[in-house]
Amino acid sequence: MNKVVRIYLISEHKDKNGEIISYQDINKLLWELQRQTRTIKNKTIQYCWEYQNFSSDYYKEHHAYPSEKEILSYTLDGYVNDKFKNNNDLYSANCSSTTRNTVKEFKNAKADMIKGVKSVISYKAAQPLSLHNKSIHIEYIGGQYFANINLVNRSYAKEHDFASTMIRFRFLIRDNKSAETIIQRCLSNEYKISESEMFYDRKKNKWYINLCYSFSVSKNENLDSNKILGVDLGIAYPMCASVYGDYDRFTIHGGEIEKFRRTVEARKISMLKQGKNCGEGRKGHGIKCRNKPAYNISDKIARFRDTINHKYSKSLIDYALKNNCGVIQMEELTGITADADRFLKNWTYYDLQTKIKYKAEENGIKFKLIKPQYTSQRCSKCGYIDKENRKTQAHFLCLKCGFECNADYNASQNISIENIDxxxxxxxxxxxxxKHT
Ligand SMILES: [Zn+2]
Structure with a gap:
């Protein structure tokens, strides 16, 4: 399966001597590379037309098309690429990607352009920069993700005192759990990076990469596309999942999360108190410094969350596979944000949901989101909706039909119904x- 994710980049490039190169200078360089890309693309189209004209003349005479290799001693894109060896600053593999894709585009559009159905290809300013898959190197350092991207060729790097042909960027993935998961998987080689493109966002004055990646989806013939596993991120339990009508269910008891959370809260408070009374040293260096130990704990929380959510999402997917569920259905998390009743904090839920989504897709299970609405108040047996059905957080008792069960199980039963929203x-x-109140 091939997918794309958009991630914004912040230049953090240094020269050979470790001096930071300003982002204005990097911008100028990247704009120049865009300009060169446009020239290369338009020239490539010209070469393609020349060959096209030659080829149709040849056909008139010989009643057969010539072989690219015999005439050009290369394929057409190899021939074109050779023309751009020395007259630009692009990293050579990216330059080949640019010409190869342009030739492909020409060939696809050729028939329609000749018929006049499609206008002749011509590239305007602000072309994206093609990046060969081997041009992108991802790193994780100190809680942040970086991309070292081969963008310029050796002679440019040498002339401008760059340490290499790569330019260093930091990925801007604040609050973008989905992008973070993808990057982590690229780092662990679960996902393979493929040819990608870099764009300039004029409004934001920022560059972004459309990172293309691929992974193999395990074909599972046993999956039933009509069998939906409804997953409730719940109140009494962090997670409860079931197939409609099944008494059997998958539940996770949040004991270890709750225990960890309490330990962390307690330590956070005690360390902040310590910071206040510690006299010389940390005190007097501002709030940032004084709060430092607490921030370290939040790193710890993030790692814990990551490990736990991997574990939970994996066992959920195993349950889905065991029950041949072709679909996993969950509630969108947007509506939950304000609900203080929820057992865990939202960042945990969102991370968990993201991980479930990716693991489901990798296993060929369809992932569907529904609008969150009344799934905890509605009786999954008779459909009666009443806030009073849920007397306590953990207990569900339908005031109409008397159906009684665990509240999270009831919610998951509702969520396992197709188009329940x-x-x-x-x-x-x-x-x-x-019941209207
Ligand atoms: Zn009922």
Missing amino acids: MIIEQELKDGANV
Whole structure:
């Protein structure tokens, strides 16, 4: 499976002597590379037309098309690429990617352009920079992700005192759990980076990469595309999942998370107190310095969360596979944000959901999100919606049909129904099976 993720970049490039190169200078360089890319692309199209004209003349005479290799002693894109060996600053592998893709584009559009159905290809300013898959090197240092990207050729690097042909960027992935997961997987070689592109976002005055990556999806013939596993990120349990009508369920008891959270909270408070009374040293260096130990704990929390969520998402997917569920359905998390009742903090939920999504897709399971609405108040047996159905957080008792069970299980049963969000919307509109308060 091939996918793309957009990630913004911040230049953190240094020269040979470790001096920071300003982002304005990097911008200027990258704009220049964009300009050169455009020239190369447009010239490539010219070469393609020349060959095209030659080729059709040849056809008129010989009633057969010539072989690229016989005429050019290369393939057409090899021939074109050879023309751009020495007259630009692009990293050579990226330059070949540029010409190869342009030739491909020409060949795909050729018939339509000749017929006049499609206008002749011409590239305008601000072309994306093609990046060969081997041009992108990802690093994880001190809690941050970096990309070292081969962008310039050797002679440019030498002339400008660069340490190498690579330019260093930091990935901007604050709050972008999904991008972070993908980068982690590229780092661990679970995902393979493929040819990508870099763009300039004029409005934000920032560069971004459309990082292309691929992974193999294990074909599972046993999966039933009609069998939905509803997953509730819950109140009494962090996670509860079930297939509609199944008494069997998958639950995670959050004991280890809750225990860890309490330890961390306690330590955080005691360390902050210590910081206040520690006299010389940390005190007097501002709030940032004084809070430092607490920040270190948050790193620890992040690592713990990561490990736990990997574990939980893996066992959920195993459960889905064991039960041949072709679909995993979950609630969108946007609506939950304000709900203080929830057992865990939202960043944990979001990270967990992201991990479930990626693991599901890797295993050929479809991942579906539904709008979160009344799934915890609705009786999964008879559809009766009433806040009073849930007397306590953990206990569900339908006031209409008497169906009684664990509240998270009931929610997961609702979530395992196809299009349940639309069904509930209709039920609310009809009003017959709803208690209005
Ligand atoms: Zn009921």
